[in-house]
Amino acid sequence: MPKTITKLLAAWKAKKDEFYTQLPDIDKELRHYKEHFKWKTVFCNCDDPYESNFFKYFASNFNFLWLKKLIATWYSTSPIAFTQLPLFEINWLENEKPRAYKIEINEVYDANEDWAVNLADIEHLLKTWKWKNKLTLLKWDWDFRSEESINLLKQSDIIVTNPPFSLFREYVAQLMKYEKKFLILWNMNAITYREIFPLLQRNQIWTWYWFNMSMVYKTPYENTLEQNRKFVKSKWYDPDKNFIKVPSVNRYTNLDTQKRHEDLILYKHYNPEEYPKYDNYNAINVDKVSEIPCDYDWFIWVPITFFDKYNPEQFDIIWQWQWNLYRELSDYWLSQQFVDDYYKSGQKWSIKADHPVLWYYDKNHIPVIPYMRIIIRRKK
Numbered sequence: 418m419p420k421t422i423t424k425l426l427a428a429w430k431a432k433k434d435e436f437y438t439q440l441p442d443i444d445k446e447l448r449h450y451k452e453h454f455k456w457k458t459v460f461c462n463c464d465d466p467y468e469s470n471f472f473k474y475f476a477s478n479f480n481f482l483w484l485k486k487l488i489a490t491w492y493s494t495s496p497i498a499f500t501q502l503p504l505f506e507i508n509w510l511e512n513e514k515p516r517a518y519k520i521e522i523n524e525v526y527d528a529n530e531d532w533a534v535n536l537a538d539i540e541h542l543l544k545t546w547k548w549k550n551k552l553t554l555l556k557w558d559w560d561f562r563s564e565e566s567i568n569l570l571k572q573s574d575i576i577v578t579n580p581p582f583s584l585f586r587e588y589v590a591q592l593m594k595y596e597k598k599f600l601i602l603w604n605m606n607a608i609t610y611r612e613i614f615p616l617l618q619r620n621q622i623w624t625w626y627w628f629n630m631s632m633v634y635k636t637p638y639e640n641t642l643e644q645n646r647k648f649v650k651s652k653w654y655d656p657d658k659n660f661i662k663v664p665s666v667n668r669y670t671n672l673d674t675q676k677r678h679e680d681l682i683l684y685k686h687y688n689p690e691e692y693p694k695y696d697n698y699n700a701i702n703v704d705k706v707s708e709i710p711c712d713y714d715w716f717i718w719v720p721i722t723f724f725d726k727y728n729p730e731q732f733d734i735i736w737q738w739q740w741n742l743y744r745e746l747s748d749y750w751l752s753q754q755f756v757d758d759y760y761k762s763g764q765k766w767s768i769k770a771d772h773p774v775l776w777y778y779d780k781n782h783i784p785v786i787p788y789m790r791i792i793i794r795r796k797k
Contacts, residue, residue, distance in 0.1 A: 443474045446668060449626050450600065451482060453575065453672045458486040460573035462561045463580050463588075465491035466520050471577055476539045479525040487522040488569055492560050517555040519569070524549045561588065570595055575672070577601070586612045589669075593621070598672055600625065605667045608721045609737060609789055613669075617724065618734045623677050624724050625668030681726040683711035683795075693785075695777045697750065700792060702777060702785075714797060718775065718790040735792040751776060759784040 459475050466472045472489045479487060520543070527534050528541040542550045557563045560581070561570075570576065570591070576599040580588040585603050590612060592599050607613045616622045685691075687710035692701040700716035703709050706723050716735060727734070753770040762783050768774065776786050 443470055446625055446627055447474065447577075447600070449674060449676075450670075450672055453598070454482040454484055456483060456485045457574035458488065458572060459484060460569055460576050461487075461489040461578050462566055462570065462576060463578040464489045467491070471579070472520070473536060475577070476522060476525070477535055479522060480534060484522075485574075488519060488573060490517070490519045490555065490561075490566055490569065492517045492555075492558060517558040519551075519553060519555055519565075521551045521553075560584075561591065567591075567595075570597065574598060575600070586610060589613065589616070589622075598670075600668065600670045600672065602668050605721065606789075607667065607669070608724055608791075614737050614791075618736075620729050622669050622671045623727070625670050626674065626676055627668060678728060678730065680728055680731050681706070681709065683709055685710050687713040690780050693777050693779055695775055696755070697776060702787060702790075704787070709793075709795070711795075714795060717793050717795070718787070719793055720787075721789050721791055723791060723793065731796055733794045733796060735794055737789075737791040750774065755784055759786070 461469060461471045461475070464472050466476075466489045469489065472487070475482070475484065475487045478484075522539065522542075525534060525538060525542065528538040528545070531537070539550070543552050555563075555565050557565060560566070561584075574597075576592060576597050579602045582603075585607060588601070592601075593616065608617060613622075685708050687701070692703060692710060692713070694701050695718065698716075698718075700718050701710075701713065703717055703719045706719055706726050709717060709719065721737075751768060751770050751772045751774050755776055756768055756770050758778075759766075759768060764784070766786065768786065774786055775790060776784065779785050
């Protein structure tokens, strides 16, 4: 294996990327996409079939969704390998030193004649119909960036998975490079990433039905507050179970849905007192997406939660505010007078003059620096 691959693999091992999505959450979302899966090859390229509920969902619903093929790949770098209740027993695989493998499902039927088609039939068919349904070792023990995985990606129509937390940008870049349809999960703040926001802006990707949700993941890590600080708040910490509740989880896709073509109902009218203008950008501020005025036709700064209601036929997405990107937009940055007023008002967020930040004074002349914003414009 090339040295560069070895280094990347070592870096990946150091990350905590094993978060297993619960089956009810998967079912709740994917039921909206049934028509997209008919006669398609689905590839779960970050999913151990022993543990992955994505694999279990598609294997169990293979015929209901009219799938052409289901592929799942697993890599032995996973710390959870063979430690949980397995989906099925594969003796020759468990006797092996942990190795990367793939499963290909081409046909599912009631193999054990129990009048039901379920995961027990998948196990039976893998053992008996090896020419139709295959479990084989992979040559390289690496992740979705391996040559083998990319070749499987090229064969597939739709990619569905919970990608590694530490490699999200790289994962999405690969999907876009090979022009694949996908359904993936990630944190809501991915909206602001340099690599992701332009895709949302150009309508190359969008959000799923369920937006900004708190989700409970199964993990192999000891559930201590110190280890999970980057993922959870202390009120969600459970010392007795390896479950972690993660806030602000979004789903991203490029499969079209009815939801993204529904108009946001606008009922409020513009008035200057309720919608203050920014001092350093010619646009008004709106704190709640539901309160976007129906009669204001210029630029509007809204929270990033706007993407949950975004209809490309109703709004244009102009830009976003981010510390680095905003340097290109700002006419002038934080003034010393604003900084002085900010601290006099009792606010404690650390700021200083000449930083590229959106700011305004509200109707009570209180200085305000809003949380992350995107700029939109209503289409006439």
